[in-house]
Amino acid sequence: MDSTSSGSSEGATSGGTATAGPGTDSASTSTATGGGTTGGGETFEPCPPFEPPAGPVVDVSPEMADELPGLVASAAPGTVFAFAPGTYDLSGANLLHVTTPGLVFYGTGDDPEAVVLDAGYGIGEIFLVEAPNTTIANLTAQRAFYHPIHVTGGTDGNTTGTRIYRVRVVDPGQQGIKINASSAGYFSDEGEIACSEIRMTDAGRGFVTDCYTGGIDAHSAWGWTVRDNYIEGFWCDQGLSEHGVHFWVTSRDTVVERNVIVDCARGIGFGLGAMGNGKTRVYPDDPCPGAGYLGHIDGIVRNNVIVGKRPELFASASGMDSGVALEQACGPIVVHNTVVALEPPFVSMEYRFENTSAVIRNNLVTHDIVARDGGQATLSGNVEQAPLSEFVDPASGDVHLVAGAAAVDAGDVLAGEEAVERDIDGDPRDALPDPGADEFVPGP
Structure with a gap:
């Protein structure tokens, strides 16, 4: 889990109400962990060669x-x-x-x-x-x-x-x-x-103006999948960087899964701010009736690992802000993610503003999942304040669970579009799923 793995997108492609999807016009290095097998013995191949x-x-x-x-x-x-x-x-x-x-x-x-x-x-x-x-x-x-x-x-x-x-x-x-x-x-x-790598190095950070940087930044985008990527280094000495993965300005039905995000000031974001950047996208089916401004609609965030470990990140002016942030996000599902910070972040996860209504289940975080500014969520099966001793080697970015971790078997059984059949490595989740991106598998 200190590297990325890849495969086809599993399960539901978004939370909330299913639609016909976008289609009507309007005016690495691969760092895969290697293959594995699913519960049925089917080979789980991460990132096959490009043909x-x-x-x-x-x-x-x-x-x-x-x-x-x-x-x-x-x-x-x-x-x-x-x-x-x-x-x-x-x-x-x-x-x-x-x-x-x-x-x-x-x-x-x-x-x-x-x-x-x-x-x-x-x-x-x-x-x-x-x-x-x-x-x-x-x-x-x-x-x-x-x-x-x-x-x-x-x-x-x-x-x-x-x-x-x-x-x-x-x-x-x-x-x-x-x-x-x-x-x-x-x-x-x-x-x-x-199956890609998006990276800001210390040398490259010196060419960024006013900390206006981030890994993936999508405005008003519908139906994108971001999977099996490694993203690192998006922070600044002064100012607050955008996220490693950020979909906002009324983006919709985004699937973000099996990504590893390391030493970014903000990990994954759906929406930003009470009113975004002042722009919006109107969908003909009105997926969230009665809501005002929406930063993001539906979508799913699952099986991702977000790790903050560099002292320089925490010593920067803004430090580590959040692992997962939902802001004016209607209907997203956030399940089986791991957020580990070696020093205190502002939050591990947050759901914010009155038009946010989310499902947040079976996540494993070292700090807190926080409601802010009237945000609403259904929460269950999450483990907060997990000690670093639950993980193999968080200082190097390896946040697989150790034998005997309190998180093992501590999650809820999820169904329907919330269900996650395999973990970030392709290992099947058992009858008592573990919160976070990793399902502990005993050694031989």
Whole structure:
């Protein structure tokens, strides 16, 4: 659990009322823990190698960096760009602006560190995606002045089907992956970020202005899945960073599962503030009747690990703020997450503001789960104030349960869309589930 694991999204895809989903337009390095088996003996394979789809192939190499914008602009739908190993210097205004559907960008081989697209803080974005069904895989995108990967709605329709898989995003000037609506009023929906690493290093932190940074930052996004990623280092000496994973401005039906988030000032957030950033998204089915402003609607947060361990994080001006934060969030389900802080955070989890109505069950935290500003939640099976002795080696980030931990078998049996059949490692949960992301499995 000190690294990520991956597989298909399990169980319900969101809390709350099911809908037809978004579809109508409007104006790493992989750090998998390895395979396992499910309760039925079925193999649980974390992050399988990326298999490029069939299509016309354009082979590119580092000396072609200056040609890439033109090649991308003129590509036919479905073109596959195969990047040979090496470092691609994109600092000379070499933005890859994706306006053609179905383009694929991937690093050849199986090591995302072997193919490095480096903006050198010379351009705002490396990938600017505003076309459906774009895939970015098996490569590193680093040191963009704003966002190494930016997904936005298009000029005449929503951008759907974005897949970011086995990608390393390193040292963004602002957010690592940005997702938002276009100025034309179209949205970015139904995407996936999986099996990837998003990291801020100490060197990169010096290029961030006013602590405006975070791992994944999504506005008004519907139906995204964020799974099996490793996210680290989003904090500042002065100021409060955004979250490792943050969906807000009336985002909806987000699935956040099996992620490991280490040394981030804020871990996972649905919504932010009483009124967000002043914008909103209107859904035709009115999923939360009578509510005012909503930061997030439905969705599920399960089997995630959030760990704060670096002394520098806790010594910073804002310290560790929260592991999971729900703010004006209608209908989310938060189950089987582990939040461990080696020093006191502000909260382990919080549910905040009067339009928040959540289900929070079977979570394991070292500090408190806190109601704030009129937030409402159904809580059960949670263990708060868990001592660090419950975990194998929290100082190194390993927060598997130890034998004899009080949390073992202390959770509630969950059913329906709250049920979580396997833990973060793919181990089946038994008849007496353990709170948190790890189900203790006795050794031989």
